[in-house]
Amino acid sequence: MSIGVKVKVWGDYALFSRPEMKVERCTYDVMTPSAARGILEAIYWHPGMRWVIDRIYVMKPIAFTSVRRNEVKSKVSASNVLSAYNGAAKELSVSAKDEIVQRASLLLRDVEYIIDAHFEMTEKANETDNPGKFKDIIMRRLKRGECYHNPYFGCREFPVSFCLCEDEEIHTAYEVVEEKDLGFMLFDLDYSEPGDIRPMFFRAVMHRGVLDLRDCEVVR
Amino acid sequence: MGEVIKNRYEFVVLFDVENGNPNGDPDAGNMPRIDPESGYGLVTDVCLKRKIRNYVEMVKEGEEGYQIYIKENVPLNRSDKLAYKNLGIDEKKTKDLKKNDPNADGKIRDFMCSNFYDIRTFGAVMTTFVKAALNCGQVRGPVQLGFARSIDPIISQEIAITRVAITTEEDAAVKKNEMGRKSIVPYGLYRVEGYISANLARKVTGFSEDDLELLWEAIINMFEHDHSAARGKMAVRELIVFKHSKELGDCPSYRLFDAVEVKRKEEVVYPRKYQDYDVTVYEERIPDTVEVTRKN
Numbered sequence: 001m002s003i004g005v006k007v008k009v010w011g012d013y014a015l016f017s018r019p020e021m022k023v024e025r026c027t028y029d030v031m032t033p034s035a036a037r038g039i040l041e042a043i044y045w046h047p048g049m050r051w052v053i054d055r056i057y058v059m060k061p062i063a064f065t066s067v068r069r070n071e072v073k074s075k076v077s078a079s080n081v082l083s084a085y086n087g088a089a090k091e092l093s094v095s096a097k098d099e100i101v102q103r104a105s106l107l108l109r110d111v112e113y114i115i116d117a118h119f120e121m122t123e124k125a126n127e128t129d130n131p132g133k134f135k136d137i138i139m140r141r142l143k144r145g146e147c148y149h150n151p152y153f154g155c156r157e158f159p160v161s162f163c164l165c166e167d168e169e170i171h172t173a174y175e176v177v178e179e180k181d182l183g184f185m186l187f188d189l190d191y192s193e194p195g196d197i198r199p200m201f202f203r204a205v206m207h208r209g210v211l212d213l214r215d216c217e218v219v220r
Numbered sequence: 221m222g223e224v225i226k227n228r229y230e231f232v233v234l235f236d237v238e239n240g241n242p243n244g245d246p247d248a249g250n251m252p253r254i255d256p257e258s259g260y261g262l263v264t265d266v267c268l269k270r271k272i273r274n275y276v277e278m279v280k281e282g283e284e285g286y287q288i289y290i291k292e293n294v295p296l297n298r299s300d301k302l303a304y305k306n307l308g309i310d311e312k313k314t315k316d317l318k319k320n321d322p323n324a325d326g327k328i329r330d331f332m333c334s335n336f337y338d339i340r341t342f343g344a345v346m347t348t349f350v351k352a353a354l355n356c357g358q359v360r361g362p363v364q365l366g367f368a369r370s371i372d373p374i375i376s377q378e379i380a381i382t383r384v385a386i387t388t389e390e391d392a393a394v395k396k397n398e399m400g401r402k403s404i405v406p407y408g409l410y411r412v413e414g415y416i417s418a419n420l421a422r423k424v425t426g427f428s429e430d431d432l433e434l435l436w437e438a439i440i441n442m443f444e445h446d447h448s449a450a451r452g453k454m455a456v457r458e459l460i461v462f463k464h465s466k467e468l469g470d471c472p473s474y475r476l477f478d479a480v481e482v483k484r485k486e487e488v489v490y491p492r493k494y495q496d497y498d499v500t501v502y503e504e505r506i507p508d509t510v511e512v513t514r515k516n
């Protein structure tokens with residue numbers, strides 16, 4: 001059993017990084033299904049359920065801007081932490097002056113989407129879990145604006161405003177465009193093997209501003 | 221270290237700059253960041269996080285639990301290192317640690333969170349390159365900031381300056397001074413919005429009530445100890461905090477942000493000071509359960 005929900009999400013900026021251009025990050029033209037899933041999971045998620053994205057409606061024209069920032073290029077190394085944890089007198093911090101790197105990001109500006117999704121139950125659900133219960137929680141959170149943590153468009157500096165979409169008719173920004181081919185896009189990551197997480201791609205074709213993800217062919 | 225926060229928060233910060241450059245754009249020769257289409261000034265989230273880190277590092281110098289992971293300068297005095305709390309693990313058994321203790325990754329993560337204020341607040345990416353080895357994961361901190369944007373379009377002014385001291389002998393023989401350039405914003409009032417998730421605080425980083433108070437203090441004072449030739453006069457003018465009554469929150473964040481209106485006074489054509497703006501918080505648009513505090 002599955003229950004669908006439409007969520008309207010909008011914000012000033014978005015950055016859905018293309019994996020092939022992730023050093024100087026470059027965004028996809030539209031939100032990826034995996035980013036949409038992340039937004040919904042920020043609002044509500046439970047091990048007993050799994051979000052499935054059905055459609056993404058592109059409500060505003062696609063527009064870009066770019067920002068270059070000073071970033072650090074190193075990560076916290078677990079082995080250094082471990083030795084400090086065990087009492088070694090080691091400097092753990094990172095010098096932002098030495099580890100500096102300037103990177104540009106190509107961002108999307110002024111975005112709005114409607115995510116049409118449903119959830120499915122998984123075998124991890126407890127005995128007391130049922131779709132009706134989850135649905136009630138989700139609807140309550142969407143109506144009240146509650147969330148686990150504030151959702152974001154790709155990166156945490158681009159916060160998402162969200163609400164339940166109750167519009168009967170949805171008018172996208174590309175209603176007059178019969179078909180727009182966006183090329184191969186990331187569909188999601190396959191987490192089925194924890195040691196070997198793999199990306200999955202799909203051929204994104206936007207029909208009148210709608211990215212339909214039902215029955216789309218996924219390439220691994 | 222105090223109790224973990226129990227409420228969701230949102231906050232709005234208004235800060236201004238007078239004859240300075242709040243955040244240079246490396247893409248544009250360090251001129252102030254500007255949205256090229258609208259002319260609004262920008263300050264990135266990471267710029268402001270830097271100021272918060274610097275403030276905390278300064279006031280909590282060396283204090284246990286308030287280390288800063290990403291530092292601007294490597295400390296000159298490397299001798300006064302913090303003695304890390306040994307959590308009772310034998311050093312020789314490090315290799316077996318992962319085998320014997322499936323929660324080792326989590327323990328390392330908690331160790332980092334409890335020692336470093338910035339990791340507890342903003343999170344950090346913590347991984348090793350070795351596959352399937354120790355991995356303390358990516359920590360998402362509870363505090364999330366967006367980009368700051370100016371209320372009105374800003375103009376950036378190029379100021380040519382001279383200096384009389386010449387660097388090289390050859391130049392000194394032929395000229396008396398050298399020209400330099402500075403970019404300034406005559407005046408700009410910026411607004412940034414932030415979010416604090418009590419869930420992430422409770423389940424991941426342990427961001428506490430004390431940490432929260434320190435965050436407010438750091439935001440209010442973030443420019444007070446950051447004066448420089450480039451920055452001009454910068455100050456935080458207003459910190460408006462929305463405290464939800466629950467961990468998950470009482471209403472959507474955009475409703476709270478929309479209730480804060482910042483407007484240039486009608487008679488003012490060229491804003492040059494904070495008093496040229498009116499700040500209104502429409503409390504009637506905010507649910508009663510959300511507590512609004514103006515801290516400044």
